Amino acid sequence: MHILVVRNNSNPQAVDASLLLTAYLTSQGIEALLVDSSSLGTDQGRREVRAQLPGQLALVVVLGGDGTVLHTVHLLHDRQVPILPINFGRLGFLANADTDGVVPLVAEALAGDLRAERRSILSIEVVCEGEHDPYGEANRAGEGAAWDMPDVNAEPNAATPPSVRKPGKTDSAPWTPIPGRFGVNGRGLSGARQFFALNEAAITRGAMGRIIELTLNVSGVDVARMRGDGLVVSTATGSTAYALSAGGPLVSPGFKGMIAVPLAPHTLRSRAVVTDASDVIEVGFDDTDEFREATLFVDGDIVPFDAPLRKIYVQCAPFDVTLLRADGASFYDRISKDFFGE
Template sequence: MYMLVVRNSENPEALDASVMLQTYLMSQGIASDTIDTIDCDDYDAPACDMCVALGGDGTILRTAKLMGISGTPILGINYGHLGFLANENDAGVVATVAAALAGDTTREERANMRIEVMCAGDDEAAFDARCMAPARYDGTRCFFGLNEAAFTRGASGRIVQFDLSIGGSHIANMRGDGLVTSTATGSTAYALSAGGPLVAPGFRGLITVPVAPHSLNARAIVCDPNDVVEVAVNDAVGSNEAELFIDGLAASFEAPIAKLRISRGAAPTVLLRYKREGFYAHASKVFF
């Protein structure tokens, strides 16, 4: 068995927990590797049987990106603030990991997102062909997201203008601060703050939420699991400055964003739950 441990190196408790976990895994004859979240982007993750994420929700998001659509189960243990995605650390890191190894956890399959980007000057036919092919999460034009993709106004503060289509049907020409497209997992993050609905984690579709729309009619839309969300960007000055944030991290491009195509990932992200209360009970404590 091989296990990967991802830790928030800026959190002293997570660092201490990782040392304890390393000692335990060695005593059990389990091969493992430990990396810091700041190194995730440059790390070529090997095939592993389980990932343990030591930190808050941000650490789990980085770990999910690292694992992509491999299906590797992720056991998150909370050493952060909100910890909505992670398990509590009351039992201790060793006891929680031992429970997971013994099968005393519940698997949750969470839908993730494939975000395809076309920039000004890109070949549109090549973009269409790429969107039809299996995903290549290269971090330049194709991105993985577990929470959300936030298309927002740039540093100048000018509003953005774009056409929104869902499932091949044109929805509206929109003006405002942007658009958040999230999974059910991300519905409790940016999408919720922007006025979107709280969506149970088992839902497989996407949610689109306009951000500060300049309209009386713009509303959040809950999409069918097979729907594709497409954003075609207007060439106005503010729109040319628009930015894209995926799971809270900025994606950088050498040219303005011209089009986004967002769909559900081909395979879910698997989270392991240990002695965790139900979604609605936990949400009521955190948000109400």
């Protein structure tokens, strides 16, 4: 049996807990693989760690806050492995409290005594200026195929011009990631056009700070044209993160749809939109150059591209994430305590 332990190595308590846990697992004849969260902050780091993982994992234990949980989800991608998050961060809304220690919690998880929560994931597909749009008008009648899910273990092909690459397709040609920049997703610059998020995709103002103008379309229906700081599209899990700060609703984690929340809109009639699980959100950008400088963040990590953004398609991914909960507190108990101070 293999168990992956991901720790926030900048937190001394998390480091101590990881050493105690790995010693316990070893004494039980379980092989523990220990990974520092600092190695998961970039695509290159995650790819290197992913290559060392065994074919089967029984459990992933995360010792850190919500940020460490997000990096772990990106590391695992679509591997259906239960994740036991134990809070060694600040808010830690996704994680369990370390009340009785990490060893009893992990023992309960291995015994199957913890409650499993299945969380939706976003699939984010990007079309940059000058690229073929597989969901454009010419393809709405069934011409062409949907993008393939990318191989996150492969290296994007930096030698192929972005305008002729098929989004989601990569090969083993050499590429140059962005070195030493924690949280920067270099795959956008290298041609990848599909990404996944547990919390949200945030489309915001660019480096020049000018407002952006965008259109919001839900499953073929033009819903709104808006100007402002941008738009956040979140899962129910992400409703307690950036979307909440932007004025969005608190949504129970069992909800499988999406929440679209405008960021500082220049209108008094802007509203958050809650979608069905089968809907597709299409974000388009105005043709005027003044409003084209938009930036994409995926779960808080910036994704730079080599051309301006043209369209962004967001929908629920065909896989989800399983988080293990140790206490009997419901979602409403937790928001009452953490967000309303009751």
